[in-house]
Amino acid sequence: MSFFNKKIMIKNLFIVLLLPFLSFSQVEISGKVKDKADVIVYANVILTNESGQIVNGAITDDQGNFTIGVARGTYNLLIKYLGYEDYKTVVVLEESMVMDDILLIEKSNNLDEVVIVSKKRLIEQKVDRLVFNVADNVATSGGDALDALRISPGIAVNDNQITMIGKSGMRVMVDGRIIQMSGEELNSFLSSIPADDIKEIEIITNPPAKYEAEGNSGLINIIYKRGKNNSWNNTVGFTYTQAILARYALRNNFTYQKDKVKLLLSVNANTGNNDIDQLTNIFYTDGLWDVRINQNWNEDNLSGRLMFDYEIGKRSTIGIQYLGSVSKPDIIDKTTATIFDNSNNLESSMISDGFSDQDFSNHSLNAHFKTEIDTLGRSISIDLDYFDYNSDRDRNIITEDFSADNISQGISFSNQTNTNHFNKNYSAKIDVEHPFSKFDLSYGARVSVTESEYETANFNTITGAPVLDPSQSDEFEYTEHNQAVYVNAVKKIGEKWETQLGLRLENTLTEGFSKSLNQTNDLDYLKLFPTFYLSYNMNDSNSFSINYGRRINRPGYSQLNPARYYVNNNTFSTGNPFLQPSFDNNIELSHNYKGKFVTKLFFNYETDGFGVISSVDDDTNEQAITFENFYNQYNYGLSEFYTFSPTSWWRSQNSLYLIQSESEFFNQNINAQVQNGFRYYIATNNTFTLNKSKTIRSQINFWYSSPFERDLYQYDDNYRLDIALKFSLMKKTLNASLGVYDVLNTSPRLQTSFINDIKQTYIRFPSNRYFRMSLSYNFGNKKVRVRQRSFGNEDEKRRAGN
Structure with a gap:
């Protein structure tokens, strides 16, 4: 075609x-x-x-x-x-x-006051997602979205990655909007979202056809709390975090709804420092290299959100939404490489001093129109979106060599790298809800255009004056056109059965041009992504469901850029313009007992999987961090979620995972040992009410991950213990919390690989043990309800930050 x-x-x-x-x-x-x-x-x-x-x-x-x-x-x-x-x-x-x-006339025999108290289920299993109710969680009080994700069932936040346990990475959404960043950038963005503003987290392992097919293991959707009608409300909060270094956060959230107007304005500021240590051991043939990196991140972040809706009739709403952030995570780092011979005698050492001056900004603008055609539920929703992402990174490294007796041998390496990234996305989508008497039908379409440009200039500064190295510099331009249509049908069969069928068609055309290579890479593919759900409510206590979905994982824009970026004098990263997307097939069978006991069997098969290859050269002692398509992988297992309240003052949430991973490598250029193995994971989160008025509560959370093997890596076991206390004062308008997190400093995890017949070990300590204190004050009418909307260019925004 x-x-x-x-x-x-x-x-x-x-x-x-x-x-x-x-x-x-x-x-x-x-x-x-x-x-x-x-x-x-x-x-x-x-x-x-x-x-x-x-x-x-x-x-x-x-x-x-x-x-x-x-x-x-x-x-x-x-x-x-x-x-x-x-x-x-x-x-x-x-x-x-x-x-x-x-x-309406109020009844004359009303009681003076009627209080209805209903405790919402902590975990709710729906036909296409698992809903975790985070609101008012003690351990996350004063924290951020990352803290909320850490206690979500089946989600792990480790080594700068947010993953579903037993699978590869998931995409993160906020109110249906896929976040465009990854790694430290994504963490910084999520750190600007107060956990106290989060109502629930949806874990969508097989998203319906309405959602973009992007996200190989599904989606995590963070949903804001909603207020009530006809009033205004304001919340101001302050958080102090002390790890090795201190960090501060200040937030303000204002909502207003009156008659036809709905307004939300949120501003969050974070500042402070974060100390990160990394340790790598590389076992070369000639001897061990012990590489230790210490980084001091000076983080200043300002983010905001503005939403305005106006009802232009009884059934129509028009509105705009803005979401943006500006951050300056400057980094001072020191790398010490200690070199030993085969007899473990010290031969020499290298000390690299680096400084990175970084500026990131992203801006999203959405225009939205929705109209209800009639009272039968038929409606049309239209979204127009614009998104841009910009990053400037200027990095300087100087390496000095030392003899075994610590005598300087002079400067051996001096480099300056300037990297600029510009990314823009334009998209439009339409969604139609069209219920019929026997089933509910929805369908829609989306068109998207992305323009991305990288400029990388590498300078040799060994003489003091920067000299451009054309072989290590590049200008990389990337464009992507994506068109999609979908149809989704939901039908109830009697009182107990419900089924949902969906089909999404996506057409993608890409073009990447590297100036240094004088090379253009084109990709053109048309793919179908089916989804299927079937649920059976046997009785009030038991329900069963099965679902299937096919997903795609496209490379991030930076993963395609072939230019080099130096981490230190002998370690660099580079993208791969030949990367192909990977595809996933997911099947799940689950049983829910009274909303308290959820059992799930799952199977996942990923083809053309791509990932990071950290290879080393035994002759040059260079370490290259690249990206390759190199594996097909099976993941299958069993998970259990169980919540119970043994007493009126104790509520417990518990989970267990049993997982088997099996990989096969198809890329002949990858000289590495395949790692296949079994893993188990357990977690328990416990909330205790300490007084009769329920204004003092504590929480104790613990999780443990067994050793396991997967893809290229062997992972040691790790675990984490968190303890928190929360006080609610002045009729719960003033809240204070105290907590100590990763009390035993045991969450960092050692990973080992064998690439090119060389053993490597790596562990990262991101100041994971810390003390946090927070205060928040809420005032106003407290009845505001602002409807949340998503942006229409979800996929491209996420990939811009990879």
Whole structure:
């Protein structure tokens, strides 16, 4: 199929989505429900026929409004709301009718106060995702989104990677928006999101067809808390964190909703220092190299979010949203390489002093329109998105050699690397909800264009004056066009069964040009991504589900850039313009018992997998960090989640994973030992209420990961213990928390590989043991509810930061 024919096909499919909906012969009745003081939200509005059978109904929205569509005729209108007299009347509908405001009368025999207390389930298993309710968690109080992810079932945050236990990395979303960064950049961004603002975390291992197919092991969706109607609310918070060095965070979150206007403004600032140690041992044929790196990160980060929505009618909303951050994580690092001979005698050493001046910024702008066509649930949603990401990195390294008796041998290496990255993405998407009498149908389309450019200039500064090294410099330009259409259908079969079928078609065209290589690489592929879900609710206690999905993992833009970036004098990283995407097939079978016991069997098969290859040259002692497609992999296992409350003051959440990983290498250029093995992982999070008024609570969390082998690496075991205490004062408007995290300093994990017949070990200590104190104060009417929306260019934004 030619590129031109593909574009025509996608264009025609896109036009089909905009065709008018099927029309029905019906009329509508609408109105507003109030009491003496204000509108009434969530009142039940019911229409019955003359025989008393329910024909249709609705609940009042945030403004007390309702609209119901029915066939022409005579009906009984009934409005019910707890604590109020029922409202009843007869309406004759020959044409659409707008009723006068309806006033409900409060019952005269009301109790002085009715308090309904409901404890939400900690874990909820839905047909296509696992929902972890984070709100008001003690251990995350005063923390950030990374702290919330650490205690989420099945998620591990280790070595700057966020992964699903037993699988490779997952993509992270915030309110449906895929975050564009990875590694330290992603961690810095998530650190700007206060955990106290998070309502729940969705773990979507097989996302429906509506979502982009990007993300080989699925998606993590962080969802903000929502307020209530008709008021304003403001929360200000301060956090102090003390590890080896100190960090500070200040945040303010303002929400407002009145009549047709919804506004959210959030600003977060982080500053301070972070001390990171890394230890690498390379066992060359001639002897051991002991390489120790100490980094001091000076982190200044400012991020903000602005959302504004306006209701332009009873069923239509238009709005804009901005999300952006600016950060300056400057790094001072010192690398000491101690060199031994085969008899373990000291031969020499090298000391490298480095400084990185870094500036990162990203800005996202979304324009959104949604309209409900009728009261039957048919709607159209349109998103227009723009995103840009910019990074400037200037790095200087000087290496001095020393003899065995610590006498300087002079400067052997001096380098300056200037790297600039510019990335822009434009996208548009349309989503249609089109329910029918027997099933619910949704479909949509998305088009996206990405332009990315890297400029890398390497200078030899050994003489003091920078001299450009053209062989180590490059200008790399990358463009990507992606068009997608999808259709998804949900059907209930009786009262116990529900099924969901989806199909997504994505067409991708890429072009990468390297100036130094004078080489252009094109890629053109059209792929289908099916999804399937089936659930069975046997009774109130037991439910079963099975799902299947196919996913894609595209290389990050920087992983394609062939230019060199020096870490120290003998270690450099470089991208691979020939990287291909990998594909995953995921199958899961689960059982949920009373929302407390969730058992899951899972199977994952990844083809054309790519990853980091840290290879060493036994002759030159150079270490090259590159990216290659080199493996196919099976992962299968069993997981258990169990929550219980043995007493009224103790709540416990527990998980267990049993995992088997098996890989096979197909890349003949990879000279490495395949690592296959079994792993188990256990975790327990426990919350204790320490007084009758429930204003003092503590939390003790612990997890343990056994040793295991996977891909290229052998991993030692590691574990972590966290202890936290939270106080709620002044009717819970003032909250204070104290905590000690990774109490035993045991979460760093040693990894070992055998590449080119050379053994390497590596471990990283990112100031993981720390003390944290936080204060937050909430004031206002506390009834604001602001609907959350996502951006439309999720995939490209994530990949820009890789």
